[in-house]
Amino acid sequence: MPRYFRELSIIALLTGIGVAFSLFSGLAPLPWAEPELAPGEIQLVDARALDVLWVDARSEDDFNADHIPEAILLNDDYWETGIVELMGAWLMNPRTIIVYCGSESCGTSKRIADRLREALPDAEIYSLKGGWDAWVQ
Amino acid sequence: MGAINKKSLFVLIARLVLAGVFVMAALPKIQDPIAFAASVAAFRVINSDLSAWVALFLPWLELILGLGILLPAIRRTSAALIGLLLFIFIVLHTSAWVRGLDISCGCFGSETGEAASDYRWLILRNALLLGATLLVLRQDWRNSVLIDN
Numbered sequence: 001m002p003r004y005f006r007e008l009s010i011i012a013l014l015t016g017i018g019v020a021f022s023l024f025s026g027l028a029p030l031p032w033a034e035p036e037l038a039p040g041e042i043q044l045v046d047a048r049a050l051d052v053l054w055v056d057a058r059s060e061d062d063f064n065a066d067h068i069p070e071a072i073l074l075n076d077d078y079w080e081t082g083i084v085e086l087m088g089a090w091l092m093n094p095r096t097i098i099v100y101c102g103s104e105s106c107g108t109s110k111r112i113a114d115r116l117r118e119a120l121p122d123a124e125i126y127s128l129k130g131g132w133d134a135w136v137q
Numbered sequence: 138m139g140a141i142n143k144k145s146l147f148v149l150i151a152r153l154v155l156a157g158v159f160v161m162a163a164l165p166k167i168q169d170p171i172a173f174a175a176s177v178a179a180f181r182v183i184n185s186d187l188s189a190w191v192a193l194f195l196p197w198l199e200l201i202l203g204l205g206i207l208l209p210a211i212r213r214t215s216a217a218l219i220g221l222l223l224f225i226f227i228v229l230h231t232s233a234w235v236r237g238l239d240i241s242c243g244c245f246g247s248e249t250g251e252a253a254s255d256y257r258w259l260i261l262r263n264a265l266l267l268g269a270t271l272l273v274l275r276q277d278w279r280n281s282v283l284i285d286n
Contacts, residue, residue: 003213004213004214004217007210007211007213007214007215008214010210010211011198011201011202011205011211011214011215011218014197014201014205015194015197015198015201018167018197018200018201019193019194019197022167022170022193022197023193027167027168027170028170028171028192028193029170029171029189031186031189031190031192031193032186059239102239103178103179103181104175104178104179104185105175105176105178105179105240106179106239106240107240107241108239
């Protein structure tokens with residue numbers, strides 16, 4: 001048993017040294033620091049201050065269960081119908097478009113936002129940091 | 138004697154494969170802990186604050202265990218911890234599959250924006266690695282009994 005405890009101590013020590021290296025070299029951010037925004041992302045608090053056209057990039061089931069008021073369903077499966085509706089709404093009243101998906105890192109909102117930037121190069125488009133989880137919190 | 142050598146060779150290969158997989162999995166995550174934290178958070182098992190801590194410690198632990206399974210001084214405990222990690226990964230992937238989460242694995246660093254994980258393949262891969270770990274652990278346990286006696 002002391003042998004396993006000794007081995008465990010060595011592993012813990014080496015892991016600790018590695019973690020310290022990541023923190024002091026700047027490779028990893030401090031876990032207790034406020035996370036930075038990725039390019040093209042927007043915080044919910046900033047989004048609320050804008051006149052926003054919301055785009056829901058989650059599944060149709062999730063959208064039907066609940067969504068941000070007046071949000072337009074637009075994901076890879078409903079691209080053709082969703083983009084027509086979105087363009088109509090945006091051309092009637094051009095404003096900031098914010099895409100959201102399910103959670104912090106679902107990835108879909110970033111992908112849809114990228115596609116929208118190609119389809120609507122004049123529009124200001126963001127993906128919502130934290131996604132739907134941030135909205136319901 | 139030939140059978141023993143063959144078995145030892147098989148265990149050595151299993152040990153090298155485990156070392157390679159864990160080191161290769163650790164390096165990209167050490168280089169990009171932010172993306173890995175996002176992958177951890179996507180499993181919706183722990184909150185994003187805790188995900189940052191996991192993303193900081195887990196890749197280094199994987200690296201040390203990957204190297205440690207080759208080092209006589211710590212190889213027994215390294216193998217045991219690798220087995221424990223693989224079991225946890227299998228449980229997490231099964232849980233994400235059952236909950237229908239549309240997420241990428243994050244096993245070898247950031248895969249954000251790529252297609253969702255093929256859970257069957259991930260679980261099978263980790264189960265095979267777990268089997269290899271048990272093989273290594275059995276040999277290490279037998280060797281330690283021989284040394285103790």
